[in-house]
Each structure stands twice: as C-alpha cells, then as structure tokens.
Amino acid sequence: MLVYIVRRLAGMMVVMLIVAAVVFIIARVVPGDPAAVMLGSSATPEDIAALRTRLGLDQPLLTQFLIYLSDIARLDLGESIFLNRPVAQALAERAELTGLLTLMSVSIAVLIGVPVGILSAAMRGRWIDQSALGLAMLAASIPSFWIGLTLIKYLAVDLPWFPVAGYGPPDAGLAERLRHLVLPAVALGIPNSALILRFTRTSMLDVLGDDYVRTARAKGLPPMVVILKHALRNALIPILTVIGLTAAVMIAGAIVTETVFGLPGVGNLIVSAVLRRDYPVIQGALLVVSGIYVLINLTVDLLYAVVDPRVRY
Structure with missing residues (x-):
C-alpha cells in the first residue's frame, strides 16, 4: 500500500506539472496585452510598461515559466493584481x-x-x-x-x-x-x-x-x-x-x-x-x-x- 501511495503521489506531481504548464500557456496566448486590459483605456504607455515589468511580462516566456514553477515549489501562488492580496488568501x-x-x-x-x-x-x-x-x-x-x-x-x-x-x-x-x-x-x-x-x-x-x-x-x-x-x-x-x-x-x-x-x-x-x-x-x-x-x-x-x-x- 505504501509503495502504491508513493507511486501515485509521484504521478500526481507529473500531472500537476503538466497542468501548470497548460494553465501558464493558456493564460498568455489570449489575444491582447494583459497589462493594458488590467489598467484600462486611460492608462499611459509608461504605466503599461511599468506593470509589464512588475508582472515579469517583459521577460522571455521560458524565464517566466521557470519563475512560476519556483514560486509554486515554495507554495507561493503570487499576488492578485486587483485584490492587492496573496492569491492563497x-x-x-x-x-x-x-x-x-x-x-x-x-x-x-x-x-x-x-x-x-x-x-x-x-x-x-x-x-x-x-x-x-x-x-x-x-x-x-x-x-x-x-x-x-x-x-x-x-x-x-x-x-x-x-x-x-x-x-x-x-x-x-x-x-x-x-x-x-x-x-x-x-x-x-x-x-x-x-x-x-x-x-x-x-x-x-x-x-x-x-x-x-x-x-x-x-x-x-x-x-x-x-x-x-x-x-x-x-x-x-x-x-x-x-x-x-x-x-x-x-x-x-x-x-x-x-x-x-x-x-x-x-x-x-x-x-x-x-x-x-x-x-x-x-x-x-x-x-x-x-x-x-x-x-x-x-x-x-x-x-x-x-x-x-x-x-x-
């Protein structure tokens, strides 16, 4: 039974890694600039650029994904942009x-x-x-x-x-x-x-x-x-x-x-x-x-x- 549970838990880790990759990709292939959508039509280009830097959207996708995985490994789901609080909370x-x-x-x-x-x-x-x-x-x-x-x-x-x-x-x-x-x-x-x-x-x-x-x-x-x-x-x-x-x-x-x-x-x-x-x-x-x-x-x-x-x- 213990061996079975360990194997299933290992399989769960693989599944969650795949889910994390799929979620990450889907969230970023949606058309439009997310920073511009978040700030609204009245935002200036400087405000949009600053938010992109804050969210790490100006970095390559692979770098963003590795940062995302490292945060998950530390059980850090990030901070909500609009709620101004941790996502876990x-x-x-x-x-x-x-x-x-x-x-x-x-x-x-x-x-x-x-x-x-x-x-x-x-x-x-x-x-x-x-x-x-x-x-x-x-x-x-x-x-x-x-x-x-x-x-x-x-x-x-x-x-x-x-x-x-x-x-x-x-x-x-x-x-x-x-x-x-x-x-x-x-x-x-x-x-x-x-x-x-x-x-x-x-x-x-x-x-x-x-x-x-x-x-x-x-x-x-x-x-x-x-x-x-x-x-x-x-x-x-x-x-x-x-x-x-x-x-x-x-x-x-x-x-x-x-x-x-x-x-x-x-x-x-x-x-x-x-x-x-x-x-x-x-x-x-x-x-x-x-x-x-x-x-x-x-x-x-x-x-x-x-x-x-x-x-x-």
Missing part, C-alpha cells in the same frame, strides 16, 4: 462557500442517484425502472443554470422560501449560510444525480445475476437483505468511482452556479479574474482546483480496498 476566504456548496450538491446527487438506481435495478423492466431512466435522461439534459433560474423564479420570488442570491450578511451563522446554499446545491446536484443513478443501476444489474445472489435468495433471505447486504457491497466500486468523478466535476460546475446565484465563491473569483486578466488568480485557482481533482481520485482509489478487501495494491 483570496482562495482561502472563498473556499468555505465553494466547499459547502460542493458537499451539499454531492450529498443531494448521491441521495437521489444511489437509492433510485438500486430501486431501478431491483425493478428492472417495470414502469418504475423506465420512469427512473427517463427522469435521469431528462435531468442530464437540463443545464444547471436553467434549473437555478427556475428555482429562483418559483421558490425565491413567487414563494419567498429561500433567498434569491448572496451568502447572507457578514455576521450570519452556519444555518443562515446553508439556507442560502439550498437552491444552488439543488440546481447543481439534480443534473449530476443522473450519472450516479445510471452507474448504480448498471453496477447492481451486473451483480444481481451472480450465483451468490441467487444462493442468498434460495436461502429465503428477505429481498432487502439480499440487495443491500450482498449485492450492493459488491457493486460499490464503480459507484464510488462515479461519485468521486462527480464531486470533482461539481467543483468546476460551481463556477456557473455561483455566478447565477451571485455567490462570492471560488468560481465567482475565477470568472472575475478571467474578465480582468488577473494572471496570478487564474493560474493559482486552476492549479488548486486541479490538485483537488487529483486528490479526490486518489482518495477514491484508496477506498477500494476498504470496500472490497480483495483489492490489493
């Missing part, structure tokens, strides 16, 4: 909102996808199964921002049960914060529950026809015991995989959802940084999100051995 201030939103969204997706997927597999070919598959395809086809706008219209405007937007006043407690995240979490969780539902159904169908399941039924065990104790545990590995991938995707999906609901999270920060061409924030945020994505995949791989003792690394 700006991300940390918004990490709570995005983390809670992602956790709530994943919980909703799992609470919908896994039970309905199990029920659909147990009722294969019946109207419940067909209805579940149809609703899953419908949920996967609807964009999260449309669901968000619809929820705002009916549950925040017509029926003022939830806040329209925002994250509450600065002194709001956890309960008030979570209340502001209910609609965004539902808007993000429903479309992603479709994939979990379909994977759960497929994985359950693969094991429900195995010999040990037929033996358990022949012994007279209750159907729920057969499904939940014998079949589900052996079907969990693909389900865990898709849940981990869904959680990682939701971090990226939170960008659109946070924009729709006016939430001051990491996604909103990235959108603002892109519009302002704030290089340090764009690079730092994408690097952190990529790192979280890789860590989630590693965690899911390690959970395989917990779920199924037959798995050996």
Whole structure:
C-alpha cells in the first residue's frame, strides 16, 4: 500500500506539472496585452510598461515559466493584481462557500442517484425502472443554470422560501449560510444525480445475476437483505468511482452556479479574474482546483480496498 501511495503521489506531481504548464500557456496566448486590459483605456504607455515589468511580462516566456514553477515549489501562488492580496488568501476566504456548496450538491446527487438506481435495478423492466431512466435522461439534459433560474423564479420570488442570491450578511451563522446554499446545491446536484443513478443501476444489474445472489435468495433471505447486504457491497466500486468523478466535476460546475446565484465563491473569483486578466488568480485557482481533482481520485482509489478487501495494491 505504501509503495502504491508513493507511486501515485509521484504521478500526481507529473500531472500537476503538466497542468501548470497548460494553465501558464493558456493564460498568455489570449489575444491582447494583459497589462493594458488590467489598467484600462486611460492608462499611459509608461504605466503599461511599468506593470509589464512588475508582472515579469517583459521577460522571455521560458524565464517566466521557470519563475512560476519556483514560486509554486515554495507554495507561493503570487499576488492578485486587483485584490492587492496573496492569491492563497483570496482562495482561502472563498473556499468555505465553494466547499459547502460542493458537499451539499454531492450529498443531494448521491441521495437521489444511489437509492433510485438500486430501486431501478431491483425493478428492472417495470414502469418504475423506465420512469427512473427517463427522469435521469431528462435531468442530464437540463443545464444547471436553467434549473437555478427556475428555482429562483418559483421558490425565491413567487414563494419567498429561500433567498434569491448572496451568502447572507457578514455576521450570519452556519444555518443562515446553508439556507442560502439550498437552491444552488439543488440546481447543481439534480443534473449530476443522473450519472450516479445510471452507474448504480448498471453496477447492481451486473451483480444481481451472480450465483451468490441467487444462493442468498434460495436461502429465503428477505429481498432487502439480499440487495443491500450482498449485492450492493459488491457493486460499490464503480459507484464510488462515479461519485468521486462527480464531486470533482461539481467543483468546476460551481463556477456557473455561483455566478447565477451571485455567490462570492471560488468560481465567482475565477470568472472575475478571467474578465480582468488577473494572471496570478487564474493560474493559482486552476492549479488548486486541479490538485483537488487529483486528490479526490486518489482518495477514491484508496477506498477500494476498504470496500472490497480483495483489492490489493
């Protein structure tokens, strides 16, 4: 296990190096002078030249990239141009909102996808199964921002049960914060529950026809015991995989959802940084999100051995 973890961590370093290079290149191939965009139309050529020198944009690209890598090695993500603070601090201030939103969204997706997927597999070919598959395809086809706008219209405007937007006043407690995240979490969780539902159904169908399941039924065990104790545990590995991938995707999906609901999270920060061409924030945020994505995949791989003792690394 230790050797496997060391190898995976080494592989993660290679992946993060590639991500850093891609982010660095993408941020600099966008047309236009970033210094001129940052300072606006009223900036003088002297101001633009001074900012380019400050950002190191007047140096060769290879030199800029090496400086960028050395800063990352020291866990220095740079300083935001517009926020006038370290990028790590700006991300940390918004990490709570995005983390809670992602956790709530994943919980909703799992609470919908896994039970309905199990029920659909147990009722294969019946109207419940067909209805579940149809609703899953419908949920996967609807964009999260449309669901968000619809929820705002009916549950925040017509029926003022939830806040329209925002994250509450600065002194709001956890309960008030979570209340502001209910609609965004539902808007993000429903479309992603479709994939979990379909994977759960497929994985359950693969094991429900195995010999040990037929033996358990022949012994007279209750159907729920057969499904939940014998079949589900052996079907969990693909389900865990898709849940981990869904959680990682939701971090990226939170960008659109946070924009729709006016939430001051990491996604909103990235959108603002892109519009302002704030290089340090764009690079730092994408690097952190990529790192979280890789860590989630590693965690899911390690959970395989917990779920199924037959798995050996």
